[in-house]
Amino acid sequence: MQSTDDKGNGIVVNDYTRIIYAGKEFLTQLLPELQRHFKVETHKDIATLGEYISKQTLLSLPDAILIEVDEDGECFRFVEKLKLNTLLREIVIIFLSASASPKLSQIALRLNVGDLYIAPIPVNDLCNRIKFLIRLRAFQPRVSDSAAIRVTAQFPVKKRIFDLCISCFVFLLLIPVFSLIALLIRIESKGPIIYRSKRVGAGYKIFDFFKFRSMRHESSNDLANLSALNQYVPAEGTSPTFIKIKNDPRVTKVGAFLRRYSLDELPQLFNVIKGDMSLVGNRPLPLYEAKSLTSDEWALRFLAPAGLTGLWQVSRRGKGEMSERERKKLDNFYARKYSLRLDLAILIATFAAMKQKENV
Template sequence: MIDSQNSIAILFSSSSFGNELLPKLNSTFNVHAEPDINALEAYLKEQSLFNLPDVILLEVDDDHECFNFIKSIKSSALLKGLVIVLLSPKRSEEIRQLAMKHKVNDLYVSPIPLNDLCERIIFLVKFKLIKPQLADLSQVDYTYEIPFPKRLFDIFVSGSALLFLSPLLLIVALIIRLESKGAVIFKSKRVGTGYRVFDFYKFRSMRSGASAELQDLSDLNQYKSEDDQKSIFVKLKNDPRITKFGQFIRTYSIDELPQLFNVFIGDMSLVGNRPLPLYEAEMLTSNEWSMRFLGPAGLTGLWQVSRRGKADMSERERKRLDNFYAQNHSFWLDLKILMKTLPAAVQKEKV
């Protein structure tokens, strides 16, 4: 056996073999058990890239729902490298064929030979690439295309909004120009789906040269960690760089309206994970939370409508919401987020 066997992480689910296998598995490996497939899916969705299990040890259920679960694992860029070992209470040619079709790593039939199973798991982990490398993320489609119905909806809504709001946009631009020196539109590089970089537009709400002051204001960061480690996300509380009118347009999210143009030209969608500044995205490239970039980038998203503006929101909470959306986004979820966006647009906290 290899010396690092106790570091092998197994995600286990079995109603028939738990009492028989868990004592041996727990003494040999790092085992996390869940009662059923739904719980397995929920557990995996909560895991970061480097906290993924090495092996999924799963009992074949009577309805063969496990094979749908395996199919979803194999289709995921982040999970497809996991070793999957199936346990079957009975010998069945149908199960064997399904296991081969779905390319599981091994299939054991009752009675389970415990020592052989443990040796086999160690062998599979030792000689197979398990956890996806960050290089795999470079294979994410950089030319990600929004599904046609979603894109059509984005064009219609953003175009209509730009036309309807044009008088307001002109008035806001004029006030910004009169209040302080600098460009009316603040343009920055942001990173969206598949790490694609694009120009991101906002009404300028800060004084000129505000970006150069960011490093000196790190103590105000909403996401500042308790152990003083460098935070990935940056959102300042009571930011002193914000102008008086800038605070007003931020409170009511008016500063975000130019991003409707980003949506209209296809840089991002109405709903998705917020595109990140380069300095944040560069840290996430080597971080376990890269999963957020596998979902569409958007003007509004899950964390904006659920936790935005709340001073007690942690960096981990935001990353978990981003990861959840990347894995679960759908048309109906997008509609729910859009319906909650207007009430959430007014911020109670000055962040």
């Protein structure tokens, strides 16, 4: 027997696709719907799951494992061990967690798990995601050694040469501006002048992203308390993908000026010179945003280079009515259509878009 997804898309997945569920917190909520689509076996904790997996043969291994994240990190150690085995690493792994955190997202990306879901968990979306990941695995090459397969993005040489010439020239030209901004930040508040954060760029590459610090030092800890001010309003029953705070109280006076004229972005010229980013592309995302865009519909945006400026910044930036879906569609459009001519048009339009109309 074979089944289709809830949208009738004809995703071919056997009704008896086997998945293992490890944990108890979400089991009552998720199990009935999971059993409609898959043959489900449950284990109360990682210890019993590990014992079960160790006894399986190649033919009896599950297609996917859903793991509730535990407080002591035993689930992470289990997955690390699993990934060392050439055969077991092909099992689809999905983490389920009661709460979100940048650290958790970073661990999930490092372990290369299929996805990370944060409560409340949309069970229909979860089922379709499992089907997609299993189907994707069928098309991926299998390996016979311990070398991991990495997705790399290759971009035109002309684009790289253009990026290096322009970014080096602009950097040398703006050295006095860099020095003045650094001095103002140092005078106003304590903390580093350059803010570094982990971002996800082309091919899901994680790199250190540079900006002039525009907020109070260590203010990222306050983010969870500011969700009501998010510019991007999620659909009912879902969590927002992008986070952009209106009138963010964490921003300093100097930082507000830098943000208004996009001067806080200037250190990203270093990222362009290093090759982490391009002058024009899709904005590299924080880990907590990137983990929401691993579906087959939206992963296309990561096939384009990460950019200092991009299509959505020049076309709709600062407009409060912009939805998450509109931004994602613009990112996907650029990933399909980017060219040196389009990049030049975006760069020219960027100067008009540099002054923000909103305090975000």
